[in-house]
Amino acid sequence: MRFDELPRDWAQRPITDPDVFEGVVDLIVSEQTRSDGATYLLLCHPNGRLLQPICLPDEPSRVDVGQVLEGVRLLLTEVARHDVHDVVMVIARPGRATPTPRDRDLRAAFEGACRTTGFTLHAVAIAAPDAVAVLPAEGDCAAA
Template sequence: MRFDELPRDWAQRPITDPEVFEGVVDLIVTEQSRSEGATYLLLCHPNLHLLQPICLAEEPRRVDAGEVLEGVRLLLGEVSRHDVHDVVMVIARPGRVTPTPRDRDLRTAFEGACRATGVTLHAVAIAAMDDVAVLPPEGACAAA
């Protein structure tokens, strides 16, 4: 789904609602982030409505998941002190939305950072130049 196809009531729905999730990610993630690479943390209210997107820009594409983990862990630790305990993460990058080993490593790093800070990771998405897709957890089967 593209952002311009979002229903009028998208902001009143949980960000993880399958009918709006990819469109909301498409709305938030910039073209520059997709071409250069970035990590987004979408902070959510307890009802999973979008609270605040945060872009961790200028992430070199070659940065390993461990380095991303440390930055995300610090940020999540800070937001959790302000009673934000629900997030969605987005990997913005060039190429296609087909998951790569690095995407899977980043998802694992996100999950570790969330566990370490008491934050719940509700979903992970990949935002590429022309598409957005959910990154399923390891071992999950993609819908055919």
């Protein structure tokens, strides 16, 4: 789904609602960050509705998973001080939306960062220039 196909009530739905998830990610993640590479933390209300998107720029070819993880962990620790504990992560990068080993490593790192900071990770997506795709957990065939 593209952002221009979102239903009018998308903002009242949980971000992980399968009828709006990919469209919301498409709306938030810019074409520039898809070309350059970035990690998005989509902070959510306890009911799963979008609260605030945050973009952490990176260059997928140069920034390793450990550097991304450190930035995510620091940010989650700070946000938790404001009673926010629900998040969706998005990997914005060039190429196709087909998962790569780095994407899987990032998902595992996000899961670890969420565990150590008391966050619930509701979903992970890949936003490539031409598509948005859900990145399921290892062994999970279901979409968001």
